[in-house]
Amino acid sequence: MPDPRFYRRAGPFPLHEIGTRVSAIVASPGRPDLFITDIAALAAAGGSELVYVADNAYLPALAASRCGACLVKSDVSGSAPAHSAVLIVDDPRAAFARIAALFYPDASLAPANPPTSEISPDTHIESSAVVSAGAVIGAGTRIGHGTIVGPGVVLGPGCVIGAQVTLSHCIVGQRAVIHPGVRIGQDGFGFAPTSTGPMKIPQLGRVIIGDDVEIGANTTVDRGALEDTVIGDGTKIDNLVQVGHNVEIGRKCIITAQVGISGSCRIGDGVVIGGQGGLADHVTVGAGAQIAAKTGVMRSIAPGEVVMGYPARPIRQFWREIAMVSRLTRRDK
Amino acid sequence: MPDPRFYRRAGPFPLHEIGTRVSAIVASPGRPDLFITDIAALAAAGGSELVYVADNAYLPALAASRCGACLVKSDVSGSAPAHSAVLIVDDPRAAFARIAALFYPDASLAPANPPTSEISPDTHIESSAVVSAGAVIGAGTRIGHGTIVGPGVVLGPGCVIGAQVTLSHCIVGQRAVIHPGVRIGQDGFGFAPTSTGPMKIPQLGRVIIGDDVEIGANTTVDRGALEDTVIGDGTKIDNLVQVGHNVEIGRKCIITAQVGISGSCRIGDGVVIGGQGGLADHVTVGAGAQIAAKTGVMRSIAPGEVVMGYPARPIRQFWREIAMVSRLTRRDK
Amino acid sequence: MPDPRFYRRAGPFPLHEIGTRVSAIVASPGRPDLFITDIAALAAAGGSELVYVADNAYLPALAASRCGACLVKSDVSGSAPAHSAVLIVDDPRAAFARIAALFYPDASLAPANPPTSEISPDTHIESSAVVSAGAVIGAGTRIGHGTIVGPGVVLGPGCVIGAQVTLSHCIVGQRAVIHPGVRIGQDGFGFAPTSTGPMKIPQLGRVIIGDDVEIGANTTVDRGALEDTVIGDGTKIDNLVQVGHNVEIGRKCIITAQVGISGSCRIGDGVVIGGQGGLADHVTVGAGAQIAAKTGVMRSIAPGEVVMGYPARPIRQFWREIAMVSRLTRRDK
Numbered sequence: 001m002p003d004p005r006f007y008r009r010a011g012p013f014p015l016h017e018i019g020t021r022v023s024a025i026v027a028s029p030g031r032p033d034l035f036i037t038d039i040a041a042l043a044a045a046g047g048s049e050l051v052y053v054a055d056n057a058y059l060p061a062l063a064a065s066r067c068g069a070c071l072v073k074s075d076v077s078g079s080a081p082a083h084s085a086v087l088i089v090d091d092p093r094a095a096f097a098r099i100a101a102l103f104y105p106d107a108s109l110a111p112a113n114p115p116t117s118e119i120s121p122d123t124h125i126e127s128s129a130v131v132s133a134g135a136v137i138g139a140g141t142r143i144g145h146g147t148i149v150g151p152g153v154v155l156g157p158g159c160v161i162g163a164q165v166t167l168s169h170c171i172v173g174q175r176a177v178i179h180p181g182v183r184i185g186q187d188g189f190g191f192a193p194t195s196t197g198p199m200k201i202p203q204l205g206r207v208i209i210g211d212d213v214e215i216g217a218n219t220t221v222d223r224g225a226l227e228d229t230v231i232g233d234g235t236k237i238d239n240l241v242q243v244g245h246n247v248e249i250g251r252k253c254i255i256t257a258q259v260g261i262s263g264s265c266r267i268g269d270g271v272v273i274g275g276q277g278g279l280a281d282h283v284t285v286g287a288g289a290q291i292a293a294k295t296g297v298m299r300s301i302a303p304g305e306v307v308m309g310y311p312a313r314p315i316r317q318f319w320r321e322i323a324m325v326s327r328l329t330r331r332d333k
Numbered sequence: 334m335p336d337p338r339f340y341r342r343a344g345p346f347p348l349h350e351i352g353t354r355v356s357a358i359v360a361s362p363g364r365p366d367l368f369i370t371d372i373a374a375l376a377a378a379g380g381s382e383l384v385y386v387a388d389n390a391y392l393p394a395l396a397a398s399r400c401g402a403c404l405v406k407s408d409v410s411g412s413a414p415a416h417s418a419v420l421i422v423d424d425p426r427a428a429f430a431r432i433a434a435l436f437y438p439d440a441s442l443a444p445a446n447p448p449t450s451e452i453s454p455d456t457h458i459e460s461s462a463v464v465s466a467g468a469v470i471g472a473g474t475r476i477g478h479g480t481i482v483g484p485g486v487v488l489g490p491g492c493v494i495g496a497q498v499t500l501s502h503c504i505v506g507q508r509a510v511i512h513p514g515v516r517i518g519q520d521g522f523g524f525a526p527t528s529t530g531p532m533k534i535p536q537l538g539r540v541i542i543g544d545d546v547e548i549g550a551n552t553t554v555d556r557g558a559l560e561d562t563v564i565g566d567g568t569k570i571d572n573l574v575q576v577g578h579n580v581e582i583g584r585k586c587i588i589t590a591q592v593g594i595s596g597s598c599r600i601g602d603g604v605v606i607g608g609q610g611g612l613a614d615h616v617t618v619g620a621g622a623q624i625a626a627k628t629g630v631m632r633s634i635a636p637g638e639v640v641m642g643y644p645a646r647p648i649r650q651f652w653r654e655i656a657m658v659s660r661l662t663r664r665d666k
Numbered sequence: 667m668p669d670p671r672f673y674r675r676a677g678p679f680p681l682h683e684i685g686t687r688v689s690a691i692v693a694s695p696g697r698p699d700l701f702i703t704d705i706a707a708l709a710a711a712g713g714s715e716l717v718y719v720a721d722n723a724y725l726p727a728l729a730a731s732r733c734g735a736c737l738v739k740s741d742v743s744g745s746a747p748a749h750s751a752v753l754i755v756d757d758p759r760a761a762f763a764r765i766a767a768l769f770y771p772d773a774s775l776a777p778a779n780p781p782t783s784e785i786s787p788d789t790h791i792e793s794s795a796v797v798s799a800g801a802v803i804g805a806g807t808r809i810g811h812g813t814i815v816g817p818g819v820v821l822g823p824g825c826v827i828g829a830q831v832t833l834s835h836c837i838v839g840q841r842a843v844i845h846p847g848v849r850i851g852q853d854g855f856g857f858a859p860t861s862t863g864p865m866k867i868p869q870l871g872r873v874i875i876g877d878d879v880e881i882g883a884n885t886t887v888d889r890g891a892l893e894d895t896v897i898g899d900g901t902k903i904d905n906l907v908q909v910g911h912n913v914e915i916g917r918k919c920i921i922t923a924q925v926g927i928s929g930s931c932r933i934g935d936g937v938v939i940g941g942q943g944g945l946a947d948h949v950t951v952g953a954g955a956q957i958a959a960k961t962g963v964m965r966s967i968a969p970g971e972v973v974m975g976y977p978a979r980p981i982r983q984f985w986r987e988i989a990m991v992s993r994l995t996r997r998d999k
């Protein structure tokens with residue numbers, strides 16, 4: 001469930017009301033008196049929580065879920081676990097977005113009721129910085145001019161946060177170095193295509209940043225949609241990098257300037273990505289892999305693999321192809 | 334003419350003074366007493382306004398213009414309409430830049446004499462935000478910490494503007510969501526090459542943003558040079574995107590992170606552009622076209638076309654070429 | 667040596683203490699009483715300053731250096747000049763990083779003891795801007811809302827600095843135009859790979875910006891590591907560009923949006939780089955060269971050369987190859 005440190009939940013709502021709001025057919029109304037208390041990801045859902053499946057790849061996860069209710073298309077309604085109510089809709093993703101907005105009507109705004117602030121006395125906060133209610137700031141942490149620490153944000157001890165950074169919906173470890181203009185924790189780019197245009201999916205996750213992470217100027221790290229965006233210990237990120245929602249980056253990675261990492265990528269420990277490289281969404285990159293500058297990764301990369309080009313291919317193959325095309329062209333004149 | 338909400342105009346200036354300032358030959362001095370009141374784009378010019386043509390592609394537009402005077406090269410001076418005075422110069426673009434700076438000497442600065450401010454009483458403006466003179470802010474709009482709303486800027490009702498955004502020379506519709514660090518309305522990248530180096534062309538247009546637009550963190554949208562930069566209703570733009578001056582984006586488009594759209598592109602409704610895609614200047618993209626991630630578009634794209642690669646080509650052709658090169662290289666070993 | 671305007675130096679330290687801190691073998695202890703007063707680049711070092719060589723390409727520069735001591739690997743220890751003490755270590759770069767942090771423990775923070783401020787009386791500084799101690803601001807310069815001028819920063823006369831810019835460790839010439847959200851002078855992306863992960867190398871240089879330079883919104887310019895990042899007179903840089911540490915850009919260049927220039931590149935006068943182009947580190951680009959949009963430059967480019975593609979090749983060759991592959995693919999069907 002979304003972290004109450006950052007999000008205020010409405011509800012609970014009776015199942016039939018939820019069904020009505022999204023014009024669902026309630027296929028297994030075994031529990032007519034069921035109240036839905038929250039939305040959740042498939043693996044995390046509890047017995048009174050609502051999940052959805054928009055892609056058949058997630059049917060096994062649905063079958064294993066302990067969810068109380070699920071939004072599915074009619075042709076897969078048999079895949080729901082027996083204990084779950086089933087709401088059949090044409091577009092589960094769009095329906096889930098509507099219900100998410102019902103539970104979390106203020107998700108784009110500052111959360112209400114943050115916890116009590118805890119500001120270490122030896123924090124150094126420069127003028128015109130704003131530290132919002134509920135923030136927790138560790139010993140020795142420095143916050144630059146004009147930086148905005150949002151409600152409920154946690155900064156570990158020994159961090160150096162530059163000027164004009166915005167931090168929201170995030171929990172940061174020890175000794176992080178965040179350069180000027182970094183944006184952490186804003187909404188991810190989540191829209192369900194519908195017949196009336198792109199429909200916004202509420203973004204209800206967090207950003208979790210480990211110890212000894214460095215993030216370069218004007219880089220952007222979106223918070224997760226339901227799960228979290230995670231940056232592992234010791235990872236170094238350069239300027240103007242984009243990290244999409246739900247991305248998980250391992251430890252001690254090197255991410256060079258202007259790299260773009262699309263939503264839900266999984267990047268192992270010690271990965272190196274050259275400047276202006278890009279990863280399509282849901283790509284997995286194994287530990288120790290190296291991705292050359294400007295490379296476009298559209299499939300998963302094995303641990304230790306070294307790739308280059310667009311689409312990404314083994315670096316030796318890339319150079320052989322470049323040489324072959326050059327040779328053929330000379331012959332071809 | 335440039336919007337007086339944002340720009341203060343000097344002048345009028347007598348035609349002969351303008352001619353002298355740019356060392357022009359006045360080829361048709363039929364109206365020796367003509368006063369020039371403003372500069373203008375070809376299609377919008379009135380009878381006392383000055384236009385220019387630097388590219389022969391615009392000669393038909395010149396012939397149809399109602400302009401009072403035009404800056405042209407000697408070899409095309411016959412293309413001016415009979416009612417227009419003709420100023421012959423070696424470099425019409427550079428000459429126009431000089432005259433634009435004469436009429437609008439403060440174009441890079443905040444405009445003077447903005448209209449009266451109208452701030453709806455239920456606007457929520459966080460501390461350290463700055464709302465400048467002449468701003469208009471609709472009901473229910475929220476403005477984050479440190480955000481700068483420039484003189485004369487208009488924000489419709491129900492907008493959510495994040496922290497540390499800068500807005501200038503722009504008019505924004507209803508329910509726009511603008512994420513932290515977005516830059517809207519600064520000068521476009523307009524320079525005339527001259528023998529002494531790049532010469533700045535005053536940027537005198539606006540940014541017009543429709544309803545239900547979302548713009549991601551640290552994205553930049555430059556204002557138009559003479560005409561406007563336009564973003565249509567329902568379009569969603571991700572983080573770190575560049576939108577150049579005079580670009581027109583249609584409705585319900587999806588523009589993914591780190592895309593770059595060069596000046597004067599025209600993008601139809603419902604277009605999707607993948608991450609790190611780029612468009613050269615003056616490219617037209619038809620409605621419903623799809624441009625894959627990292628694609629470089631250097632020619633116009635038909636409605637519904639799906640392209641990939643650099644240079645952009647039909648996506649099936651792109652993949653066939655990739656497969657062919659890979660196959661040949663294996664054979665070639 | 668690092669500029670005392672921006673960095674406070676500790677020390678001096680006896681040579682043997684430095685050797686002990688990095689577990690060095692002192693190979694030529696001819697001056698047991700030597701005190702090291704500073705770290706330095708090879709060409710700039712004086713007789714009591716410490717340098718390092720991590721790459722054999724720098725051995726000639728080491729031989730010519732007037733340094734007092736050098737950090738080298740054992741196999742090249744014979745290349746040090748006779749007057750220099752020699753400290754043999756396994757990883758000279760990491761060792762140098764440790765010693766740099768010893769001399770400059772606060773390099774990531776604001777410098778102490780900046781010089782006296784000199785603010786011209788006709789400077790226009792908007793509300794919520796911060797001008798730090800030791801700043802020098804020339805006549806007629808304008809500074810936008812929320813902009814942070816760091817300690818010791820120098821801005822020449824007639825500059826226009828937009829809103830929410832951060833300037834640190836930099837010296838800016840006359841009439842510079844810096845757009846909103848620009849980040850100048852933050853740490854470069856300098857990490858020495860070690861067995862325990864990336865180790866930060868203190869960034870102790872500056873950014874030097876010439877006259878009549880324009881820098882677009884949300885662009886980032888990192889300061890040098892030991893030497894300076896330099897942008898020449900009259901150069902124009904668009905939005906969202908990355909300029910890495912130690913880069914030197916000549917005069918009257920045009921750098922279009924989203925270009926990335928890696929560390930230590932040398933770019934001659936009058937170079938044009940198209941949108942989303944990228945340069946690998948240590949590349950030299952000759953005067954007047956042109957680099958097409960999206961091009962990836964991995965080798966040095968001759969003066970006047972026109973290149974395109976990834977890897978960059980002569981533009982005619984690029985187009986011939988594109989045409990050849992297309993033709994072959996059609997035949998191949």
